[in-house]
Each structure stands twice: as C-alpha cells, then as structure tokens.
Amino acid sequence: xxxxxxxxxxxxxxxxxxxxxxxxxxxxxxxxxxxxxxxxxxxxxxxxxxxxxxxxxxxxxxxxxxxxxxxxxxxxxxxxxxxxxxxxxxxxxxxxxxxxxxxxxxxxxxxxxxxxxxxxxxxxxxxxxxxxxxxxxxxxxxxxxxxxxxxxxxxxxxxxxxx
Numbered sequence: 001x002x003x004x005x006x007x008x009x010x011x012x013x014x015x016x017x018x019x020x021x022x023x024x025x026x027x028x029x030x031x032x033x034x035x036x037x038x039x040x041x042x043x044x045x046x047x048x049x050x051x052x053x054x055x056x057x058x059x060x061x062x063x064x065x066x067x068x069x070x071x072x073x074x075x076x077x078x079x080x081x082x083x084x085x086x087x088x089x090x091x092x093x094x095x096x097x098x099x100x101x102x103x104x105x106x107x108x109x110x111x112x113x114x115x116x117x118x119x120x121x122x123x124x125x126x127x128x129x130x131x132x133x134x135x136x137x138x139x140x141x142x143x144x145x146x147x148x149x150x151x152x153x154x155x156x157x158x159x160x161x162x163x
Contacts, residue, residue, distance in 0.1 A: 005144070005153065006075035006083050008137045011050040013061055014084050015043050018069040028065050032057075038084050039157065044074065055135055062132055070131035075156060083156035088114050088125050089140055092151045096121040109143065110134075125155060 015029065026043075029035055033047040051057045054073035061071050075083040089111075097105065102124060106113055110129045117123035128134035136154055143152035 005140070006077050006156070008054040008073040009076050009082070010052060010054045010057065010073070011047055012074040012082070013045045013047070013054075013057055013071050014038055014074060014086075015045055015061065015065075015068050016041060016070040016087065017043070018067050028067075029061070032061065032064075040086065042084070042086070044084060054137075058135055068132070072136035072154075075154065081158060083154075083158055085136055085154045085156050087131060087136070088127050088155035089136070089143065090117075090123060090125050090153055090155050091143055091149055092120070093122045093124075094148055094150045097124075097148075105148075109139075111139075122150070 012033075017026075026035055029043075029045055033045045036044045036046065038044045045061065047057060058071055058073060062068055070087050072085040072087065075085065077083055102113060102116075105111075106126065109126075111126040112129055114125040114127050117125070128136075128139060140152050140154055143149055
C-alpha cells in the first residue's frame, strides 16, 4: 500500500501547551515566531527564521519551553499544501491485529492506542506515551519500516490558501 509521506517543513511547528492558560509559554514562544490558533487546543508557531532541519527547531522549542506538552513540525504534501499534525499517527497493519497483538505493539513502540478504525480492521490510531521525547517524523518512519505494518502516516488537518 502506497501512502504519500509528507515532508517535514522548516517554517512552522504545531505545539500543544500543558496548561491552556499558560501566558508565559506563549510569551516565550513569541520570541521564536508568531503563534496562531490551529484548532483543538493546538497552536501553530510560524518561525521567524525557517530552519534547514525541522528537528533543530523542535529541539529548541522543547528545550526553551517546559510548558509545551507536545510539538511537531508542520508538513507539506507533494503540491505544497500545509498539513498540521495532531499528534496522532495512523497505522495500517498488514493483517488485522488481535487485541493482544495490538497491546504488544503499543508496549514495544511506547505508544498508546487512541482508537481502532471501525471500517478498516487493519488500522489503528496511536500517540506517543512520552510526546516530548518523540520526534513525530521519526516515529512515522520507524513504524512504516516494521514488517507487520503496511503503512503509517501522521494524522493532520490541512491548511489551504486561496490562489
């Protein structure tokens, strides 16, 4: 199964704050770029200076902002549209995993089961147990390489612009 893997972008990160009322975190993040609401309690940080390696910006945001519960770079699809990660990864297994197999997978990969996809028995949504310690693009790539996984991709919301 071929799923287009979006590219991590170096101009924006999506962040979730530990406390929704964390004004100190917002002020600290403002030094790195402009914060925008992204929906579902997430914010998009538009970096003042785009970075060559999005992982560097991810590290900096987490190192300087303990109030950030989770962060990940935004992605771009093949046509350049921005995709904003939700923190969830969708995994399609080669065969339907039993509850025991899914629990073993979750334990081995240090992830939590978000939900099983009702209409696709081989598919499940997961999130990292320790989201500050997991760089989402690397988790997606690692899961996609597993022999029991047909495909893995970040769950995202899309951001389109008028032409």
